Amino acid sequence: MNGLNEIGVPTHFIRRLNMREQLIRSVEIIPLEVIVRNRAAGSLSKRLGIPEGKVLPRPLVEFCYKDDALGDPLVTEEHIATFGWASQQDLDDMVSLALRVNDFLAGVFLAVGIRLVDFKIEIGRVWDGEYQRLIVADEISPDSCRLWDIETGRKLDKDVFRHDLGNLADAYTELARRLGVLPANTTPVTKPTLIN
Ligand code: TMP
Numbered sequence: 001m002n003g004l005n006e007i008g009v010p011t012h013f014i015r016r017l018n019m020r021e022q023l024i025r026s027v028e029i030i031p032l033e034v035i036v037r038n039r040a041a042g043s044l045s046k047r048l049g050i051p052e053g054k055v056l057p058r059p060l061v062e063f064c065y066k067d068d069a070l071g072d073p074l075v076t077e078e079h080i081a082t083f084g085w086a087s088q089q090d091l092d093d094m095v096s097l098a099l100r101v102n103d104f105l106a107g108v109f110l111a112v113g114i115r116l117v118d119f120k121i122e123i124g125r126v127w128d129g130e131y132q133r134l135i136v137a138d139e140i141s142p143d144s145c146r147l148w149d150i151e152t153g154r155k156l157d158k159d160v161f162r163h164d165l166g167n168l169a170d171a172y173t174e175l176a177r178r179l180g181v182l183p184a185n186t187t188p189v190t191k192p193t194l195i196n
Contacts, residue, residue: 001140003108009100010135012124027124027137030086033064033072034094036102037118041146042159043074044118053117053153059102061095066122093134094123101136109147112178114156117146142175 001013012024037060040050044060063080064072080086086094098121106116121144124137138144142157149156156175161168176182 001136004101004104004136007100007104009097009104010133012135012137024137025124025126025135027126027135029066029122029124029137030090030094030134031066032075032080032085032094032123033066033120034098034123035062035064035118035120036060036098037062038102038106039115039117041117047074053148059099061098063094064120090125090134097121097123097134097136101140105140105145108179110150113150114175114178115148115150117148119145142172147175 001011004011005013012027014023014025016022037044037056039052039056040048040054041052044050044062045052063075063077065075065079065085066072077091080091081088101121102116102119105119109116119140121136121140122138123134125132126135145157146155146159147157148154154171155165156171158168160166160171173182173186177184177186
């Protein structure tokens, strides 16, 4: 989020307070998950029969309606306009934000030998005086991205858990080490630790 703020992609993040808490801007969340895909995987491969890993002709932006009970269904811009979830201007801004996040994140991960296959972001509305604008909110994490090692194809994201591919803590620790957010000799935390 800091990196995005620095390149001029606005996010809700203000500053980290401690290891567990962040100060963020309050937003009115738009009830859509914005997914960007660089390669086929997951529900896209399933839906359209495209082999997992196939490079897409261009980054593909999809919208899902945020409703767990309905399984976050894929929706079109027509649904979004019809039900008033976002205006046409909002949609244009969301696509533009999502593609800028994609460019930035793809570079961050490429630098540490990881391919950004796809990811999901959420976007919120804030008001500056009488003007509204959209900013990136919620989280960006290995729970909401597909990240594959460029050399080996090893998955370093939540698919390890979803498809029972091994130890999730090992995968996340490896990712954190590569990104430099954990020292090289850290052992994975497999159980939550109570901090007094
Ligand atoms: P999908 O292939 O299951 O549609 O997921 C695409 C990407 O979006 C993947 O990186 C996982 C992420 N995602 C979430 O983080 N939360 C969700 O509720 C969904 C549907 C996808």
